[in-house]
């Protein structure tokens with residue numbers, strides 16, 4: 149019996165227990181009063197095992213500063229590009245009052261069964277999970293369809309981290325954000341462990357053209373860093389693909 153085979157067998161056998169354990173963690177979270185710091189800590193690591201683990205790779209001070217800014221906005225609708233293990237989805241589910249739309253290339257897998265129970269019980273907040281490539285125009289149409297005419301209050305871009313990829317996400321989705329809303333880009337720190345992560349290159353071109361704040365704990369850090377854009381009360385313009393940020 150090979151190790152990977154044994155591992156798969158163990159994982160399958162423990163799946164029902166892991167699933168119930170995650171449900172218990174979510175219920176325990178909701179049993180205590182609402183608090184942004186707790187929501188951030190749960191987003192960083194809600195716990196769980198294997199495919200049922202919900203977590204996010206974030207610097208606590210950075211995601212907490214972002215969560216406070218988002219909370220102050222009292223957002224109705226939040227859209228996230230990049231779900232991964234559901235950590236930030238959990239956080240947005242505590243902060244939105246109507247709808248969270250999360251998008252990823254990959255299907256959510258087993259932990260996805262818990263996403264409907266991320267929002268506080270009785271809040272009426274709906275979580276929509278969309279699987280596909282954010283750069284695909286048909287996928288963007290699906291997002292627009294799910295919005296059903298509502299503007300986005302907060303957009304979190306944490307998907308394709310290449311310079312062209314993050315630029316495309318900003319160009320395609322930021323115009324859907326309402327005047328006065330927020331857009332955040334994750335991983336703007338110039339030093340990154342993965343060479344193709346070049347959000348910083350786009351951020352350096354974008355920041356001088358908008359109302360921008362860099363939330364970066366340590367200027368020497370490797371990875372992380374959040375670029376926050378406060379959308380002017382005059383909107384970014386109608387949803388179009390013509391937006392240009394000079395190279």
Ligand SMILES: C[S@@+](CC[C@H](N)C(=O)[O-])C[C@H]1O[C@@H](n2cnc3c(N)ncnc32)[C@H](O)[C@@H]1O
Pocket residue numbers: 203204205206229230231232233234235236237251252253254280281282283306307308309
């Ligand atoms: C850094 S992870 C997101 C982490 C998550 N926001 C969190 O902090 O909990 C990036 C995710 O973006 C997804 N992704 C990358 N390129 C994408 C694309 N073009 N469209 C949609 N999702 C994409 C990847 O599959 C990956 O799961």
